[in-house]
Amino acid sequence: xxxxxxxMSYKSIIFLKFNANVFGRVKKMNRxxxxxxxxxxxxxxxxxxxxxxEETIKFFTEKLLIGPWTIMKHQSGTTKVKELFGKRxxxxxxxxxxxxxxxxxxxxxxQPEKGPNPFSLFLEEKGxxxxxxKEKIADSDLLERCREYRRxxxxxxxxxxxxxxxxxxxxTMEQLxxxxxxxxxxxxxxxxxxxxxxxxx
Numbered sequence: 303x304x305x306x307x308x309x310m311s312y313k314s315i316i317f318l319k320f321n322a323n324v325f326g327r328v329k330k331m332n333r334x335x336x337x338x339x340x341x342x343x344x345x346x347x348x349x350x351x352x353x354x355x356e357e358t359i360k361f362f363t364e365k366l367l368i369g370p371w372t373i374m375k376h377q378s379g380t381t382k383v384k385e386l387f388g389k390r391x392x393x394x395x396x397x398x399x400x401x402x403x404x405x406x407x408x409x410x411x412x413q414p415e416k417g418p419n420p421f422s423l424f425l426e427e428k429g430x431x432x433x434x435x436k437e438k439i440a441d442s443d444l445l446e447r448c449r450e451y452r453r454x455x456x457x458x459x460x461x462x463x464x465x466x467x468x469x470x471x472x473x474t475m476e477q478l479x480x481x482x483x484x485x486x487x488x489x490x491x492x493x494x495x496x497x498x499x500x501x502x503x
Contacts, residue, residue, distance in 0.1 A: 347408040347436035351424050355398045355413035359500050368409055371400045373498040380495055383462035395419045420460055434481040441486050465490055
């Protein structure tokens with residue numbers, strides 16, 4: 303039942319992407335309203351793009367004591383990127399993703415391998431660096447929050463899903479130098495894309 307609700311919300315989010323003009327504008331908030339609005343929001347991830355994930359996580363581990371890392375390989379078929387900058391993504395793609403936690407903040411390291419994807423574009427244009435931060439939003443709130451961000455004039459650069467995990471990237475690259483990701487961040491047990499760990503012991 304839970305997954306079905308997520309799927310329905312995801313279809314609605316796609317509708318929003320192409321029909322954002324039907325929604326009204328959001329009024330600016332004052333200091334007190336902003337304070338209240340942000341009280342319970344949750345930023346849970348910082349993502350760094352690299353051309354060598356093994357060397358990058360080694361540096362984070364040995365020089366900054368961040369780890370341990372879970373290493374995954376996402377590719378078309380298991381991870382479904384629906385669109386990239388408004389175009390349907392039909393070609394095969396793959397990228398490595400390493401994840402470690404510091405308190406309640408996830409550090410994500412991504413190395414693109416092949417095919418069209420926003421991470422390769424980032425490397426080509428800017429080189430290694432911080433690609434996005436991620437806001438965790440409950441399934442029950444995700445649809446309305448996407449509506450809200452669209453009312454504020456944000457465009458979607460790409461979106462997709464991995465099992466019950468939904469991800470939507472807002473294209474804030476020009477304004478912020480990085481993207482802003484929205485997602486429901488579910489706990490995925492028996493993750494099929496894990497390929498290793500660092501350190502191993």
